[in-house]
Amino acid sequence: AQSVTQLDSQVPVFEEAPVELRCNYSSSVSVYLFWYVQYPNQGLQLLLKYLSGSTLVKGINGFEAEFNKSQTSFHLRKPSVHISDTAEYFCAVSDLGSGGGADGLTFGKGTHLIIQP
């Protein structure tokens, strides 16, 4: 079984300031990691994913995340946020990397990013 912990339910940040959204996971097998963004009353949009290779992953809208296997973390960062980044952000994990045949994602509970002018 795997689980995802998003350490902050809400993060307020001033516009143009940097932000880090924290995500830790637990799994007994090799995992793939994802960050999704959800704008109000919409579905989820993929920001970035880590499958293998370089531990620093760049995504859309200027976001990036770093996979740290020893700390089982996959924190999301952006150097300068904009009002339009206000949304709910979800970290998710999949054990697709283990080749076990199951599918689907295990999500954290989400972090609400609030950008203050």
Add this chain to the structure above:
Amino acid sequence: NAGVTQTPKFQVLKTGQSMTLQCAQDMNHEYMSWYRQDPGMGLRLIHYSVGAGITDQGEVPNGYNVSRSTTEDFPLRLLSAAPSQTSVYFCASRGQGYGYTFGSGTRLTVV
């Protein structure tokens, strides 16, 4: 536009009624899945399918049935709706690239 289409967008049911939430994708994706989103809970996996004719249970399957007769469609059935099934339901699909594409959701209220 290519993507995942969910219908209806909104639905109100009475306790005990049945209904089917529709999900269709036009990307020829093999893998499809259903999630429910509840406040403060994130999204939880209900059922998934790894291809036509093959389905399996996720984390919260009780009260829901699925089938996958075609690659394109993956309907979710509630046989006897309960207030605990009030939620927002999302369908997702993926190809071999591991990036899941989500539909816009169905907001279901059971009274």
